[in-house]
Amino acid sequence: MTNHRDYYEVLDVPRGASPEEIRTKFRRLALEYHPDRNSDPGAQDKFKEVNEAYQVLSDPQKRAEYDRFGRVGVGAGGGAGRGFEGHDPFGGFGDIFDTFFGGFATSTRRAPQVGGDIQTAITLSFEEAVFGVEREIEVRRVEPCGRCGGKAAEPGHSPVQCTHCRGSGQVRRVQRSAFGQFAQIGPCPQCNGEGKIITNPCSQCSGSGRERRGRKIRVNIPPGVEEGNQVRLVGEGDSGSHGGPPGDLYIGLRVQPHEIFQRRDHEILYELPINFAQAALGDEMEVPTLDGPETLRVPEGTQAGTVFRIKGRGVPYAVKGKRGDHLVVVNVVTPRSLDENQRRLLEELAQTLSNGSKEDKGWLGKIKDTLGLDS
Numbered sequence: 001m002t003n004h005r006d007y008y009e010v011l012d013v014p015r016g017a018s019p020e021e022i023r024t025k026f027r028r029l030a031l032e033y034h035p036d037r038n039s040d041p042g043a044q045d046k047f048k049e050v051n052e053a054y055q056v057l058s059d060p061q062k063r064a065e066y067d068r069f070g071r072v073g074v075g076a077g078g079g080a081g082r083g084f085e086g087h088d089p090f091g092g093f094g095d096i097f098d099t100f101f102g103g104f105a106t107s108t109r110r111a112p113q114v115g116g117d118i119q120t121a122i123t124l125s126f127e128e129a130v131f132g133v134e135r136e137i138e139v140r141r142v143e144p145c146g147r148c149g150g151k152a153a154e155p156g157h158s159p160v161q162c163t164h165c166r167g168s169g170q171v172r173r174v175q176r177s178a179f180g181q182f183a184q185i186g187p188c189p190q191c192n193g194e195g196k197i198i199t200n201p202c203s204q205c206s207g208s209g210r211e212r213r214g215r216k217i218r219v220n221i222p223p224g225v226e227e228g229n230q231v232r233l234v235g236e237g238d239s240g241s242h243g244g245p246p247g248d249l250y251i252g253l254r255v256q257p258h259e260i261f262q263r264r265d266h267e268i269l270y271e272l273p274i275n276f277a278q279a280a281l282g283d284e285m286e287v288p289t290l291d292g293p294e295t296l297r298v299p300e301g302t303q304a305g306t307v308f309r310i311k312g313r314g315v316p317y318a319v320k321g322k323r324g325d326h327l328v329v330v331n332v333v334t335p336r337s338l339d340e341n342q343r344r345l346l347e348e349l350a351q352t353l354s355n356g357s358k359e360d361k362g363w364l365g366k367i368k369d370t371l372g373l374d375s
């Protein structure tokens, strides 16, 4: 990424400048530095800089993004790193300049067009969503033709200058009306305003210069993504036409549920079934986590719904090294069938036990509190 000067500084306008102010200032500076009018060695760079600043500040969405992040083209969730700077600074410039310089030279030439965005989706396993993954996906997108390199002519043949318009792409038509004679300038019908004619169209793309093809793209899915998130790869969409920049690729994410774990933001929930002897007497148990089994000491007198927190075994945060916790929710399982001996022992035990006291009530509320659930 090239370091650029502050766009507001480049255009010499205050940060709160109105669109009108920005436009006026841009016109003045563009006129001053336009390579056709200014032969200073630095003029061209200056002109590009002014144009780049204007492209961002004249677009409300890009301007808002620039105000927030100090740059434009930062994709959500770690894009490909190709941003605005990679685009042709003259892309999309035609229309502004045309109206400005009288619309003579290029107004009917085909203006650069941004390529289309592509939407696709991938399904991740629970673990891939938690820890991140590198995936290769295949998309079909429009690219410059592989045979003619986008030139539209069969290799070995060059387009020839249109004789009708002598390469200008436009023709002057004289019309007569009640008010007299006037000239009208329009696109050349012979070459469709291109200024050149392809005598031998490329056999692969039939002279369009573009073709749709499958392309494998590596995607880095960052850790901690969730169902419904979207990853944007800037510049990986359909290629633009007439020198316009490519569109973007959007990848929707689906996440498969886990067999034993649930996820809540950066925490992993696991339900640990124990019998009431373990609950009453305490026990040392092995519990599964995303990083493998961990030993957990369930203390004497553990109640159903008690939550144990294993630190740092949950979902990674964007900050490197920081992770959420693994929560173990105790479920005391009552036996569904007893053999004779167990029944006798329990009955004996029952004689000695009282009903739960008032303090033992309210565990449901306790679980909800611990887990932060809404009631």
Ligand SMILES: [Zn+2]
Residues within 6 Å of the ligand: 145, 146, 147, 148, 149, 150, 152, 153, 202, 203, 204, 205, 206, 207, 208, 209, 210
């Ligand atoms: Zn071709």
Ligand SMILES: [Zn+2]
Residues within 6 Å of the ligand: 162, 163, 164, 165, 166, 167, 168, 169, 170, 188, 189, 190, 191, 192, 193, 194, 195, 196
């Ligand atoms: Zn022509």
